[in-house]
Structures are given as C-alpha cells and as structure tokens.
Amino acid sequence: MDVILIPGLWLEASSWDAILPALERAGHIAHPLTMPGTGEPAAESSSIGIADWVSAVVAEVDRLDGPVAIVGHSAGGNVAWGAVDARPDRIARVVFVDTAPPPNGSGISKFNVVDGVIPFPGWDYFDSDDVADLNETVRAQWAERARSVPEQVPVEELELHNDLRYGVPVTILSSWMDEDAYRAGMAHGGRFGEEFEAIADVEVVKLNSGHWPQFSKPLELARAIVNALR
Template sequence: MDHAPIVLVPGFWLGAWAWDEVAAALRADGHDVTALTLPGLEDPAADRSRTGLEDHVAAVRDAVVAAGRPVVLVLHSGAAGAGYAATDRVPERVAAVVYVDSAPPSGALDPGCAAVEVPLPPAEELAADENLDGLSQEQLAEFRRRAVPEPGGVLREAPVLRDDARRDVPTTVVCTGNSAEEVRGWLAQGHAWLGGLAELRDVTYVDLPTSHWPMWSRPRELADLLGGVARRAGAAS
C-alpha cells in the first residue's frame, strides 16, 4: 500500500457520520479510513459535565496509534485544538495533518465559557457566523437533527503542548469558508484561534471555496485532496 492511513475528525456538534460521503469516496479509491466520534458527542443524552479537551486529545491520539503506522490526520473546525495536541503527543505517528477550514489554536477557543455544554446555534445565528455556500436545506436540516451539544470543557481548556517535533509535521490548511489570503492575514494579526500556525515549519495553503462544512458541500473534491495528501505521505515514508 503506497499511501498513509487517514483519520477523519469532525468539528463541533458532529460525529463520525459527518464524514460518511468523503469516507466512502476515499475507500472506493483504496484508502484506509477511520472516522471518529469524540467523547461526549455519541448521543444527545450523554453526560458532558466532565468531558474536557484532554478527553478529545486522548481519543484522537488513540486512533492515530491504532492505525499501526503514520497517518494523515484530518481535523475539521473545532477539532483542531484536540488534534494539534494529539500531534504533540505522538508526532512520530503523524505523517501529515490537514486542517479543514480550521487551524491549530494557540490557546483556549473560549476561555470564558462556563456552560456544561454548547448546543448548535439557531439557524439565523449559524448563517451569520459561518459560510453555508453549497449546502442544501436538506443537509442543514439533517445537521440540526443529528447535532449533539459540544462539551463546554472543550472550549474553555487550552491545549497542553510539550514536544517541539510537532512543528515539523507537514501541514495542509484547506481554506473553504474564507480564502487562504484571508487566513494568512488573520495569522499576521495574531488571532489566537489559528496562532499555532505561526510555529509550524511546513505549511501549505489550499483554497477550496465552499461552505464551512465541505464534507457535505464539496465531498468529492475534498476526498480527492485528502487522497492526494495520503499518497504523498505514503510515498515519503
């Protein structure tokens, strides 16, 4: 097999199901794919009161290690903090990281969050905050039907980083809701939600104009992009 395994981690409010179309396309192309549901996101009735960022870090790390060889770690949206910390725990097990409309934060996403859990915002607020280009009403309705509140601890806790080897992991930033030029501008302005990019030594930016949830609005194109990263990572190992 000449390509690295792929681990798909969804963003806030989502489970492994969010990747179904992309995962199916990748598997049809011969890729080894694992999609995760992070702790607390399994069921709306789950107890999220004690779920924190380190629980998500451990879940991502365990999936990476379970692959048995270095993986391409794909992190969508709010999963970036846990995923970046997981690369810090086992950098030798990560052949490449892909941030999908996300970036590694340099601190907590919302240090002032006091809530036990954070539900998916109302439709009007979601539309105001995120790019919904290319998403059908049916997709948005399914998202709302299946969305699970995000544990508050994941937002208020900052990643703990110790191993500088994470800085050398080849990284691709897929810019969907905003352009690569805009992302670079925010990085230069010092925004904390993507501040970790400043310390990485091998970063490539790719524009894929579409919604914040490209696994639904442009699944085939995203699968092709991820498959290419996996092939290059496999060839380099």
C-alpha cells in the same frame, strides 16, 4: 494510509460518510471518530474536556501501525493539533478543514449551555458566508442529526508542549482564502500567526466552500484530502 477523521462540534463520525468512498478508492483506510460525551447528558459528560478528546485520538493513533494522517474539521482541528503534539513521530500529515493550528492555551469558543451541555445552536447562529452553500434540505438533515457536546470541551484550554509538532507537514483547506490571502491574514493573527509561522511545512488550499464542505462539496473535499496525502 490510515486516516483519522475528527468531526467538529455537534457532529459524529457519520458526518464524514460522504467522503469515505473517495478516500478508500485512493487506497486509504479511514477511521472516522465520534468524540467522547457527544450526545450524552451532563450526568455522563460533565467531566469530559478537550484533553479527553485529544486522548481519544491519541489512543486511536496508538492502536494503528505505521504512519497516520489526521484530518480535523473546525473545532476538530484543535483536537488534531493536540494529538500531533502528543505523537509527532507517528503523524505523516495533519489536514485542517476550515480551521487553523491553535496555539498553546487556546480554547475553541463559548456557547450557551442548556441542562449542563452545549446543544447545536442552529444555523442562524453562524455567519452567512459559513452556511451560504447549505441548502434547506441539508440544513434540516444535519440540524436533526446534531448532538450536544460536553460543556467543558469548547472552553477548556488546549495544552501543547512539544515543539516537534512544528515538523509535521500541515495542509490547511480554507473555505474561501487562497494561500496568499491566508498568509497575509496570519501575519496579523497574533499567537495564531506565531503558531502558523513556526510550522516548517505548510500549504494552504482554497476550497471555495462554506464552513461545512463535507456536506456541501463532499467530492471536492475528498479530492483535496487525497491530494494532500500524496
């Protein structure tokens, strides 16, 4: 199956490199993406928002023949869900890596803007549980490879209109919550909980990792994605 891989903020297509061999051995064709405006100065990226990222994924779906799976890490999950909303008839499954299906009108988060773009804020910005399994070598490597993202992407509201998205099967790869705990949390999740409950076919798999399993546990992440696509 064709599998589109959407990175989170500050990451490029290469962030998926460590899991590609396992996907290919399982018979899948991987299509890791770098999202528009990543690493570009404000003069070239100021007009780019989340809708443009969704459009880039939709264009990749349209380029491929047959059913497609979409994997979205972190903020890439918002992009993935937007693409599912646009092409629900083409998506066989969507896999969220340590994130959740967002409701209509939601943004990602707010970050400090520097020279008209949002640079990687550094590992100290994140909760200790998110980065606990990243050693110093990995942190240094990916901090150096992190790229800025367009200012509007994290704050622009995601527009969702097609209720057929709820019929697309969903797998959520959660860093530290099993399915019971995840569902209990979503029961008090407000609009995110309502979005989650509206999905007809959803499973939650615990990864036992931090927020970046593609760096800390790539083999386990690849195995979980392959299992989700069976």
